Amino acid sequence: MAIANADLTIRELHAAVGRSAVLTDHQTLAARSNDRSAAASQGRAIALVRPRDTAGVSAVLRIAATHRCPVVPQGRLSGLAGGANAVEGAILLDMTGMNAILRVDPVEMVAVVQPGVITADLAARAAREGLFYAPDPASATECTIGGNVATNAGGMRCVKYGVTRDSVRSLEIVLAGGEVVRTRPPTVKAVGGLDLTGLMVGSEGTLAVITEITVDLLPAPGPTLGVSASFSSVDDALDTANAIVAGPHRPSALEFCDAGVIAALRAKVPESGLPADAMAWLLVLTDSAAGAGEDVRWYTQTARAHRAVRVDSATDAGAVERLMVARRALNVAMRAVRGGSLNEDVAIPRSRLGELLRRLDALSARRGVPIATAGHVGDGNLHPVILFDPHDPGQVAAAQQAHIDVLAMAQELGGTATGEHGIGLEKLGAVDAELGPRLRSIQRGIKAVLDPQGLLNPGKKL
Amino acid sequence: MAIANADLTIRELHAAVGRSAVLTDHQTLAARSNDRSAAASQGRAIALVRPRDTAGVSAVLRIAATHRCPVVPQGRLSGLAGGANAVEGAILLDMTGMNAILRVDPVEMVAVVQPGVITADLAARAAREGLFYAPDPASATECTIGGNVATNAGGMRCVKYGVTRDSVRSLEIVLAGGEVVRTRPPTVKAVGGLDLTGLMVGSEGTLAVITEITVDLLPAPGPTLGVSASFSSVDDALDTANAIVAGPHRPSALEFCDAGVIAALRAKVPESGLPADAMAWLLVLTDSAAGAGEDVRWYTQTARAHRAVRVDSATDAGAVERLMVARRALNVAMRAVRGGSLNEDVAIPRSRLGELLRRLDALSARRGVPIATAGHVGDGNLHPVILFDPHDPGQVAAAQQAHIDVLAMAQELGGTATGEHGIGLEKLGAVDAELGPRLRSIQRGIKAVLDPQGLLNPGKKL
Structure with missing residues (x-):
């Protein structure tokens, strides 16, 4: 792209979204050119734009279309695959300023949010209303909902609640060129069109820019209880995991670590209490509103039936937190x-x-x-x-x-x-x-x- | 389409899938030209083809592409919107012969089926293995899984388990022209591509022909228990329903009937026991493996708290069946x-x-x-x-x-x-x-x- 064209693009961006929302200094662009992956950025951006609303996003995409300028939507750059990395001559579309929780609706059981909302902030807000936002990617305290939707983010709770896609009901998107559309009505069920919502989820910013997200909320679950089980063989741990998945007590997390991970955790978190000779470790959590105690008993029995060498149950918040400290240190x-x-x-x-x-x-x-x-x-x-x-x-x-x-x-x-x-x-x-x-x-x-x-x-x- | 061309198409179909799999008689074509909707068919088909396998479907689509001949995929014609109705000059692609349950896998918790399998047959087979296929459209005993996927079918259990899309993991499809592809790996999670699986679900045969379906299975639920509640106002019934959805005891069905329906049911099924003066009726079911009794108590309390005029609990199979008889008579x-x-x-x-x-x-x-x-x-x-x-x-x-x-x-x-x-x-x-x-x-x-x-x-x- 010729410099003259970049200058013109930037002047138009100034006029459209305001001068303060357009950053072109080297330091900003460099700091926003890479996510957490090892992937290299694909060139230098010409500007970073921080739209405040859907109209701003629409204006940016209109200008980009006029000047054939690439656009890279970005959240908080916690991605692990380079999806938000800069490309040559691009506008970095920083969505973190659009971070309002627009509505939490206890009758419809939905939240309507802007893409820049931090995942944990939505979860906390839902919890204050006695509701539950299920997706919980590992980076929940720092990633954005928009990024979660763009990557169809997973996490520990998927084993019970599914991936991000399973919680996304409807999207407002800005199409290339700037037109704003809604992917589907915000009803529980709708079969009037093809599933454009699902198509957007996981599309990594390549099809449209997401400007508003309607997600499903659930009734608040019970407190989290859990079981920590160590095994002298990987197969015993895997057999236990398969039995738990096939059984009647659905876990809210079912995490595995092999001997190499156990050794690293023992070195970093000595208080984890993991046995030196364990070849595999399972962390099994439950958040059932009723019957969580039975869940824990059943997980314990199942692990023992599959030759667990040690099983500890965590039936209060402190004990669960001690297990999570080890898992999070990974x-x-x-x-x-x-x-x-x-x-x-x-x-x-x-x-x-x-x-x-x-x-x-x-x-x-x-x-x-x-x-x-x-x-x-x-x-x-x-x-x-x-x-x-x-x-x-x-x-x-x-x-x-x-x-x-x-x-x-x-x-x-x-x-x-x-x-x-x-x-x-x-x-x-x-x-x-x-x-x-x-x-x-x-x-x-x-x-x-x-x-x-x-x-x-x-x-x-x- | 000229008759000569139709004749040639039919000869090629004979060669590709065998003469006995190609029907052209008026009676067959007329009988297979309309589903259960009031929509008129859009002309006369030239043939009905019953492929036995994916290769047969591929051959049909190749021939159709050569002769620019429309193809209408069909199941058992239980649709309610005209989606499977004939169109002028089309090949009716009758998938009911591809009705094998290829695999029920208790470790992966999936079934792999051909599209012509009757939904209730899959559910019964899963149940025999201690597993559960959740989607349960009203026509389950006569509709096909392929049709369910094509329409993203719903039903009474969606309130707990979601729509058909939520149970479809991966598809084998035949593209226009005859190429066979798989939409995604059969893993629980996969974000390598755009969500072509979801795009196919609900596309009503307009994008590709589905030849194999991998669906999620769940652990077997508990026996179904329920509550029947009558109200003197619609709003009381709706308030009860909203409270149940927002509450901790997730129902497996939550059905509503207004006064007009109650009157019709009382006329047709006098033993339904519905009160003459009720303005609304709720049927609330639960299939929790543990705690179903508590669910029933909570639904009962919730209905009473919202001024139900009569609440009957059904805590054995016979009582539930009597409620279902009324609902099914609708x-x-x-x-x-x-x-x-x-x-x-x-x-x-x-x-x-x-x-x-x-x-x-x-x-x-x-x-x-x-x-x-x-x-x-x-x-x-x-x-x-x-x-x-x-x-x-x-x-x-x-x-x-x-x-x-x-x-x-x-x-x-x-x-x-x-x-x-x-x-x-x-x-x-x-x-x-x-x-x-x-x-x-x-x-x-x-x-x-x-x-x-x-x-x-x-x-x-x-």
Whole structure:
């Protein structure tokens, strides 16, 4: 893009949304060019714009269309796949200023929010009204609802409540060119049109810009209780997890850690109480409004029936919090092992998890980098973490190679390279193999219908 | 289409799928030209084809593309909107022969089925394995899973388990032209691509032909218990329903009938025991594996707190069955009143249901035809039934006018003309108003990506 054109674009942005909402200084643009992934940004943005309302977003997309200027929607840059990274000549559309909770409706059981609302803020607001926003991605205290919708974010509670898509009822979106539409009426059921709402969820900013989100709320659950169970074999832990998923006491979280993760947690959080010789750990939580005590008893029995070497039940808030401290320390503990880590996000059929873990051990030995694995075992969604010394070029290269191997491995096992983080830039290479050329061309065709100039988050996902 | 071309098409179909799988006799084509709606078929089909496998479907779509011949996928024709009706010159693609339950997997908690499987057969098979297929449309004993997916079918259990879309994990589809693809890996979570699975669900055969369906199964629920509550005002019943939805005891069904429906049920099913002076009736069911007794006590208390005039609890199978007999008699009872009935399918925000019911009363008075209403009040999805004497041209015309009024009324109240039946042919007129021109053009653009020749169920839905 010629500089003259960029200058003209910026002048028009000033006129449309106000000078103070348009930032062009190098420091701001640099600070907003990358999310938390290792993916590099794809060039330099010309400006960051902070719209205050839907009309502002519409004006930006109109100007972008006129000047054929790419637009990258952004939240709080907590993404893990490069989806919000800058691209050359783009407007960074910073949605964090549109952060109002517009309505919490206890009759319709919905909340209507702007995309910049922090996920935990919505959850807290719902809780104050005796209601519950179910999705709880790990970054809930810092990520935005808009980003959750754009990536179809997951988290620990999916095993009971589903992914973000399952809680999104209706969206207001701004189409490329600036037109504002609503994807569907805000009713519980509606079959008048194709499912454009679902199509937007997980589209990573490539189809439209989301400006308002209507989400389902649920009645408040009960307090969280839980069970911590250690096993001397991975298979015993996986068998326990499968029995719990198939059983009548639905958990609100079902988390797995292998021996490598347990060792890292023991080093970082000695008070976690994890046994030194455990080969696998399960954390099973329940938030049933009634019968949570029975749930805990049943999880305990099930773990014991599958040869758990130690089972601790956590039946008060303090005990649950102690377990959560260990679980939450995971990423920090993992990075502490060697200084560098690559966090994978594979999802495979649950019956093949044992095979995946055995193959990961073999891969680790072959590539000469440790791989330790934790994750949402109830969903078959695990996060193998490849550990390496970032100052050792040989290890960096081996880790990169192992990363590619892990994605292919998940696909060979009938799964996906990404269960909840998204494609962004980081996993573009894996997507062709996973979807095949025909689905790829259909997706690109759908993108062309919605964004014929190809301006919305170009080069990402599709 | 010229007759010569039709003859050639039929000869190629014979060669591709076998002569016995291609029927061209007038009687067969006439019998398979209309579903249960009042919508007229859109011309005469040239043949009905019964493919035995995916390869057969692929061959049919390849031949159809060559000869630019429309294809109408059909199940058991229990649809209520004309979606499966014949169109001029079409191949009727009768999927009922592809009715194998390929796999019920207790570890993955999925079933893999062909589209012609009858919904109740899948439910029964899952139950034999201690599992549960949640969607339960009213026509479950005669409709097919393929039709359920094509229409995103609803039913009484949606209030707890969601619509059909919420149970569909992955699809094998045959694209226009004959290529076979899978919409996504069969994992619980997958964010590698756009949500093509969700896009297919509810697309009424306009985007592709579904040849295999992977659905989620759940652990078996408990036995169904319930509460029957009568009220002297509609508002008391609606307040009770809203309190139950917002409360901690999630019902597996929450059904409403107004005074007109109660009168028809009392006439048709005297043993229903519904009070003569009741203005509204709620049927509340629970299938909790634990705590169902507590659910029933809570529903009873809640109904009493909202001035129910009579509350009966049904805590054994016989008592529940007696309630269900009344609920199931609804359509027959309604039609018996005047001989003719038009069944609507509106869905609106729950908080506006009282207003809808008052407006329906006023509409009934204005048009001079009775309107009685029942439905899934927990989802805000009601079925107003317009009653008329089919031998009285004045009443037929008034009912038709009232039908159009009801659709517009739902949209004015922020809702949709169809919550679970679909658009088909019958509600095409309402769709433009509901979605607006831009969403309509996007939908047609998506259709053109998947079906550039416009051969798949043309003239329906979009």
